[in-house]
Amino acid sequence: xxxxxxxxxxxxxxxxxxxxxxxxxxxxxxxxxxxxxxxxxxxxxxxxxxxxxxxxxxxxxxxxxxxxxxxxxxxxxxxxxxxxxxxxxxxxxxxxxxxxxxxxxxxxxxxxxxxxxxxxxxxxxxxxxxxxxxxxxxxxxxxxxxxxxxxxxxxxxxxxxxxxxxxxxxxxxxxxxxxxxxxxxxxxxxxxxxxxxxxxxxxxxxxxxxxxxxxxxxxxxxxxxxxxxxxxxxxxxxxxxxxxxxxxxxxxxxxxxxxxxxxxxxxxxxxxxxxxxxxxxxxxxxxxxxxxxxxxxxxxxxxxxxxxxxxxxxxxxxxxxxxxxxxxxxxxxxxxxxxxxxxxxxxxxxxxxxxxxx
Amino acid sequence: xxxxxxxxxxxxxxxxxxxxxxxxxxxxxxxxxxxxxxxxxxxxxxxxxxxxxxxxxxxxxxxxxxxxxxxxxxxxxxxxxxxxxxxxxxxxxxxxxxxxxxxxxxxxxxxxxxxxxxxxxxxxxxxxxxxxxxxxxxxxxxxxxxxxxxxxxxxxxxxxxxxxxxxxxxxxxxxxxxxxxxxxxxxxxxxxxxxxxxxxxxxxxxxxxxxxxxxxxxxxxxxxxxxxxxxxxxxxxxxxxxxxxxxxxxxxxxxxxxxxxxxxxxxxxxxxxxxxxxxxxxxxxxxxxxxxxxxxxxxxxxxxxxxxxxxxxxxxxxxxxxxxxxxxxxxxxxxxxxxxxxxxxxxxxxxxxxxxxx
DNA sequence: TTGTAGGCGTTATCAA
DNA sequence: TTGATAACGCCTACAA
Numbered sequence: 001x002x003x004x005x006x007x008x009x010x011x012x013x014x015x016x017x018x019x020x021x022x023x024x025x026x027x028x029x030x031x032x033x034x035x036x037x038x039x040x041x042x043x044x045x046x047x048x049x050x051x052x053x054x055x056x057x058x059x060x061x062x063x064x065x066x067x068x069x070x071x072x073x074x075x076x077x078x079x080x081x082x083x084x085x086x087x088x089x090x091x092x093x094x095x096x097x098x099x100x101x102x103x104x105x106x107x108x109x110x111x112x113x114x115x116x117x118x119x120x121x122x123x124x125x126x127x128x129x130x131x132x133x134x135x136x137x138x139x140x141x142x143x144x145x146x147x148x149x150x151x152x153x154x155x156x157x158x159x160x161x162x163x164x165x166x167x168x169x170x171x172x173x174x175x176x177x178x179x180x181x182x183x184x185x186x187x188x189x190x191x192x193x194x195x196x197x198x199x200x201x202x203x204x205x206x207x208x209x210x211x212x213x214x215x216x217x218x219x220x221x222x223x224x225x226x227x228x229x230x231x232x233x234x235x236x237x238x239x240x241x242x243x244x245x246x247x248x249x250x251x252x253x254x255x256x257x258x259x260x261x262x263x264x265x266x267x268x269x270x271x272x273x274x275x276x277x278x279x280x281x282x283x284x285x286x287x288x289x290x291x292x293x294x295x296x297x298x299x300x301x302x303x304x305x306x307x308x309x310x311x312x313x314x315x316x317x318x319x320x321x322x323x324x325x326x327x328x329x330x331x332x333x334x335x336x337x338x339x340x341x342x343x344x345x346x347x348x349x350x351x352x353x354x355x356x357x358x
Numbered sequence: 359x360x361x362x363x364x365x366x367x368x369x370x371x372x373x374x375x376x377x378x379x380x381x382x383x384x385x386x387x388x389x390x391x392x393x394x395x396x397x398x399x400x401x402x403x404x405x406x407x408x409x410x411x412x413x414x415x416x417x418x419x420x421x422x423x424x425x426x427x428x429x430x431x432x433x434x435x436x437x438x439x440x441x442x443x444x445x446x447x448x449x450x451x452x453x454x455x456x457x458x459x460x461x462x463x464x465x466x467x468x469x470x471x472x473x474x475x476x477x478x479x480x481x482x483x484x485x486x487x488x489x490x491x492x493x494x495x496x497x498x499x500x501x502x503x504x505x506x507x508x509x510x511x512x513x514x515x516x517x518x519x520x521x522x523x524x525x526x527x528x529x530x531x532x533x534x535x536x537x538x539x540x541x542x543x544x545x546x547x548x549x550x551x552x553x554x555x556x557x558x559x560x561x562x563x564x565x566x567x568x569x570x571x572x573x574x575x576x577x578x579x580x581x582x583x584x585x586x587x588x589x590x591x592x593x594x595x596x597x598x599x600x601x602x603x604x605x606x607x608x609x610x611x612x613x614x615x616x617x618x619x620x621x622x623x624x625x626x627x628x629x630x631x632x633x634x635x636x637x638x639x640x641x642x643x644x645x646x647x648x649x650x651x652x653x654x655x656x657x658x659x660x661x662x663x664x665x666x667x668x669x670x671x672x673x674x675x676x677x678x679x680x681x682x683x684x685x686x687x688x689x690x691x692x693x694x695x696x697x698x699x700x701x702x703x704x705x706x707x708x709x710x711x712x713x714x715x716x
Numbered sequence: 717t718t719g720t721a722g723g724c725g726t727t728a729t730c731a732a
Numbered sequence: 733t734t735g736a737t738a739a740c741g742c743c744t745a746c747a748a
Contacts, residue, residue: 023725034735039727051733071493072439073725075430076740083473083495091462092455094658101450104476113490115441115473118462132471135429136741137441274662299659300452304632306664381741392719397743405744409717431741434724494725 022065031061038062042069075136083113084327085133087152088144089121094271094299095316096144099166102320103142110328112139119145121241126152134161140327142166146177147209162330166323168211169340176330178323178341182212182296183219185312185345189294190223192310192349193264197356198292202235202262204250204272206242216268216296235262239272247275248282255283261291263356270295270302270311277305277352288354298348308350319343380423389419396420400427433494441471442685443491445510446502447479452629452657453674454502457524460678461500468686470497477503479599484510492519498685500524504535505567520688524681526569527698534688536681536699538672540570540654541577543703547652547670548581550707551622555714556650560593560620562608562630564600574626574654593620597630605633606640613641619649621714628653628660628669635663635710646712656706666708677701 024042028035033054041050041058050058075081086103088096104114115138119125126145130152133141140162143152148171156163156175169177193201203220206213224230237254239246247267255261261280267273273295277287285291287307295302298313322341330336382400386393391412399408399416408416419425433439444461446454462472473496477483484503488510491499498520501510506529514521514533527535551559561578564571582588595612597604605625613619619638625631631653635645643649646665653660656671680699688694 021725024727025725035725036727036736037734040734043727045727049733054733068489068493070725071495072430072433073494073740074727076434076742077725077727079740081430081495091459092658097450097455100474101448101476104449104474105478108475113473113475113495115471116458116462117466117471118459120463131426135426136431137429137471274659277662300450301632301657301659301663304635304664305659305662379741382743383741393741394720394743395718398718401743403744407717412717428741431724432743434726435741435743437724 021070022067023070024067027058027061027065027067030065031058033058042067080139081137082111083115083138084324085130085138085141086114086116086144087119087126087129087133087141088116089119091116091118095167095297095314098316099144099320099323102317102322103166103324104320105317106321106324107328112328123151127155130155134159140164140331142323142327143175144168146170146211148211148214149209150174160334162327162334164323164327164330166319170211173338173340176326176338176340178319178326178343179211179215180314180319181342181344182215183222184342185296185314185347186216186219187223187226188347189266189296189310189312190220190227192347193266193292193294193353194224194227194229196292196353198264199229199356200235200263201229201231202237202254202265203231204237204239204247204254204265204267204276206239206268206272213268220266234258239268242269243271244275244278247272248279249275251276251279252282255279255285261285264292264294264353266294268296270297270299270309273309273311273352274302274305277307277309288352292353292356294353303348303350307352309348310350310353311348313346313348315343315345379428380425381428382425385416385419385423385425388423389415391416400425438497439495440469441473441496442682443488443496443499444472444474444502445477445484445487445491445499446474447477449474449476453525453655453672456674457502457678457681460675460680461524461682462678463675464679464682465686470686481509485513488513492517498522498689500681500685501533502526504528504569506569506572507567508532518692520685520692522681522685522688524677528569531696531698534684534696534698536677536684536701537569537573538677539700539702540573541580542700543654543670543672543705544574544577545581545584546705547624547654547668548578548585550668550705551624551650551652551711552582552585552587554650554711556622557587557714558593558621559587559589560595560612560623561589562595562597562605562612562623562625562634564597564626564630571626578624592616597626600627600630602629602633602636605630606637607633609634609637610640613637613643619643622650622652622711624652626654628655628657628667631667631669631710632660632663635665635667646710650711650714652711661706661708665710667706668708668711669706671704671706673701673703 024035024038028038041055117129143165146165146168153174163175165177205217208214237250239250265276295309295311298311302309382393382396386396396416399413475487501523504523504526511532521533523535563575566572595608597608623634653667653669656669660667
């Protein structure tokens with residue numbers, strides 16, 4: 001015996017001060033077996049076959065003593081925290097919650113927990129966040145902030161931290177990625193726009209260092225080309241950040257620069273599209289009577305705005321779940337080749353896209 | 359010497375297989391000092407004053423060797439993971455992301471990470487989630503799923519896990535809580551409704567085992583009473599879940615039951631209000647010409663829907679930040695009395711509330 | 717100012 | 733089938 005252990009003895013967690021936490025050793029001595037036996041029973045270790053009578057006694061004792069395993073101690077020993085990290089730009093960006101939901105749900109089924117980090121679009125914060133997570137707190141990382149050339153991805157390789165990119169991918173697929181099939185979504189959208197009679201098309205795009213932005217623009221161009229159309233230079237605008245405010249500014253600039261408005265503005269995402277709607281209104285244009293607008297994402301409530309927005313719905317929670325699956329795969333097979341998974345989106349035709357020349 | 363240590367020796371992280379992780383002992387032997395000295399330097403331990411020359415050498419060595427502290431090992435020793443858990447019903451519910459953002463931002467400033475758990479409105483999942491987190495993975499928990507009588511709150515007390523309730527509080531303030539001041543928000547909203555000439559008021563409320571639902575309804579009644587008005591029993595409806603679908607069903611029932619629609623439907627939150635708008639439309643009522651509708655929360659885009667929704671904006675990220683502060687306070691002073699913090703909301707008057715009798 | 721030694725709670729390996 | 737022992741990496745009295 002090490003010291004005087006007079007404080008426990010009763011079963012109840014002693015309403016007094018700090019109920020000292022019961023550990024495996026306590027169960028062991030109470031059940032009259034060795035700690036390692038307890039450990040084997042409690043983790044149902046398949047190798048150490050324990051007699052059912054002992055196992056029963058141990059489990060019973062664990063329950064009466066109110067044993068709760070110490071995850072930290074186990075992690076130190078096993079080298080696994082059963083926790084994964086998710087890094088996003090801004091959890092208030094409506095694309096992320098459904099993804100997180102999918103990730104968290106799938107991970108929980110497999111006994112993992114999820115830690116999240118916002119970077120606020122700051123690349124430095126991204127790197128720091130990753131470093132934090134990698135310091136052995138997580139078994140792997142799902143990166144929602146991936147750029148085409150991403151230092152975090154490279155760092156993960158250096159450190160041997162399993163990493164999966166979600167929503168975007170890197171230039172040469174340095175790591176596995178689960179993305180929306182932007183090209184196909186844009187293709188469908190363009191087909192619809194052209195079918196509605198539009199020919200004079202303006203585009204609000206985003207910086208091309210994000211694979212989504214790049215894929216959407218190239219998908220758009222490919223779609224137009226199939227109809228013998230293109231986006232003239234003076235009809236192409238770029239926003240730095242994909243939010244309502246940026247959309248408003250870009251659309252204002254667009255409408256100022258040329259006296260004749262285009263027939264349709266195709267925005268890189270819904271928030272930008274909403275900004276564009278506001279800018280059009282502010283200049284006295286009716287949407288969609290005078291000008292049509294399209295978005296991308298189908299974020300919540302865009303079917304309820306005025307006018308209901310034509311857009312493309314990614315299947316975000318599915319993307320989230322797939323990325324979780326993908327990461328779990330990598331945990332068991334770290335040396336496997338990176339995989340690219342494309343999840344197919346769906347067109348949502350609504351009133352913000354009107355028919356022309358009728 | 360324990361074994362043959364021929365594998366390290368070079369500085370670079372050896373491109374071969376698994377670059378064995380460098381630890382404090384490696385730095386110590388490389389710098390020719392004792393591990394404890396290294397530890398003191400790296401944590402800038404204020405008590406053990408280390409000569410600047412040694413400290414400098416140690417830091418340099420740590421950097422060249424690419425040392426990264428093992429958070430798990432430190433946690434085991436110190437009993438603190440520098441991590442807190444946040445439990446929410448559903449991260450897709452738009453009230454949560456801003457709160458999470460506030461929490462995460464504030465915690466990061468203080469060197470904490472955030473793990474989140476969705477319960478999907480399942481009380482059993484709540485309890486299990488809490489148990490998971492409490493198994494020493496987190497230093498404290500922020501609970502976003504609190505009911506008036508909440509077993510998780512009680513369990514936290516038993517285990518001595520610091521816990522703060524966010525958005526809702528328990529019946530007798532068993533733990534600190536940071537909430538929206540629903541009563542005052544509802545009061546302002548009712549004043550506006552009455553000022554717009556409405557007298558025949560229907561209410562879609564929520565189950566009274568949530569403090570928010572309870573406070574909003576009582577605030578609403580108090581507000582009406584101040585004008586000599588009340589909600590007749592047949593004008594009061596309850597939804598089990600506060601989403602669009604539930605709102606639609608409740609409003610349909612409400613409109614069916616009496617041939618004459620009320621002048622206004624005051625919904626317990628925005629999603630329910632949107633459902634109500636849809637139900638009214640489905641029955642051929644124009645909003646707000648034939649019937650006005652109000653919500654609560656001011657979730658993203660409700661200013662853009664048709665018609666723009668009159669609602670009350672909580673200051674959610676502020677609520678999140680305050681709850682983080684509150685939890686950090688409890689970590690340093692666990693025995694302090696529970697505190698209730700009310701964050702004041704703001705009325706947002708928009709077109710869904712029309713003037714009557716004009 | 718620095719070194720010594722012990723332990724946080726668990727699990728893995730070896731021996732019985 | 734079970735027990736003994738060591739180690740995971742770090743921190744912190746205490747001693748020097």
